[in-house]
Amino acid sequence: MGDDTTGEKQNQARLIIPDFLSLQECKELEFIHRSCSTVGYRPNVFSTTLSHLIATNSPHLIIPFLSIRDRLKEKVEEFFGCEYELSVEFTGLISWTRGASIGWHTDDNRPYLKQRHFSAICYLNTYGQDFKGGLFHFRDGHPNTLVPAAGAVSIYTADDRNVHSVDEIIEGERLTLTM
Template sequence: MEHHPRHIIHNFIPLHICKELEFIHKSNCTVGYRPNVFSTTLSHLIATNCPHLIMPFIPIREMVKEKVEELFGCEFELFVEFTGLISWTKGASIGWHSDDNRSYLKQRDFTAVCYLNSYGENFSGGIFHFQDGEPANYVPMAGDLVMYSADDRNIHCVDEITDGERLTLTIWFSRNSSYDEDEKLISRVAQTLSNNELTSCIPLPGSSNMYWFSSVEGSDQLQGFDIRYARLLSLGYDISTTQGKTSDEMNSTIDVSDVFTEPLRLARGDTLFNKKFANLLHALQAVQFYYWSRSNLPQTEGVRNTGDIIQLSESQKQDICNLRCLLSSTMKLDASIFCHPSSNTIRDSHFDPKIFSEALTSWEEYAFKLHEQLTVHLPFWKEYTSLFSVSLQVVNN
């Protein structure tokens, strides 16, 4: 262990936290730093008017930092350099490398990887290997934490993903305080909240290029697709514009970026949900919330809102079908990149429109609850220039 500083702790993160972070990632992720990789950073959440979604990260960051400092004997020495959710999809891999083998990463001292889903159940491939020392191999399982020094003593690689989506929470630590991400994040949160007079939790998408996936590096739009749209399609959802244009009118004027940033509604099968979403990212957050929280939602007899469910007419079905065809014609869609054969959420044979409608209301309540927590935490964060959990007892005093 001295020659190869590393630790693996099984079941470190509760599974319900893993599922919450998975929901956040699948709702907000953008194209990542290498082919077939997607990422959700705290700075991106803040920039897209979702600063409230950083709240579930705070206690996990603290737990991981304390454990890294304890096991590597560097109590009160470390600063969080980076916090992000990273997923690896079919074709993604990395060859042998260490985390400090590039000059601009020399400040990194330790890496911690929290695995949020499991090999075999959610993805195939993606096994982690260390070049030397023990343990030499690690098979990812939800809730596990892998920690290691970010230097040549822990050269590692990851097998290619052959199916599904491998999801992690990755945190980098440095002893150099100038790389501490907290001060910048706090400044951005404060700026976002001050600019948002209505305390709205509606996301504002980033550049369309941030969501454009292509398996061919440097390819044009005909060889890629929008990952937000692909995630919706992979779960069986369509979109319906709210601008009053017929499919014939859209055929001559369609612009994918406009369709995805304008108000829209969701449809599934023969059902149209009357709720208007501000943009595609807004709709995707609602859908992913449903898949995360549906086991805790009331059954049909307990739902509050059923008036937002509309049975599609034949002409509406045709318009939605035409829109799907028009959008697909501008992309080389491969929605299967987010699917794994053994996943239970890919094909929802028990979908209930009424429960989904209930989820839309619960999702808004969840977002506003996190927003309230954020406003409570922010004054303390600004005072101490650090992101940390604030107890209600401290606030009340």
């Protein structure tokens, strides 16, 4: 991402880490999702959330989430220089199948989401290998297009500095851990 100065952090308001998760961690989270997912928040989207795992009496499957979530939270706090420890509002495995997409938006785009300051997306599978379509685009800044690769993470502010969209899934299934 270039020089890691405070000025760049404030201007870019995003961090991309290519190999944040191991392929084994990706496969473990994929297994959990395949075992426990439910209909998601929009057509052709499926989700597995921590609260869902607790409600379905599957708390043993939460363990892999916790260490990854803690590592991500620490990376966000470090990169953005957070003075206080962050609280994680949402953690979920989200898969998008053929036809799923989302237009330009921010992750704090509703009154009930204004407590969101940062977002993190860990890609659990790879564009071109596991799915087609589903590229992630930022409206402004660099990089402006992310090509999902298993293990990579994108961390960014949830506000209007990072308006983004995701292209329609054409084939396969795009799987992420989203916080």
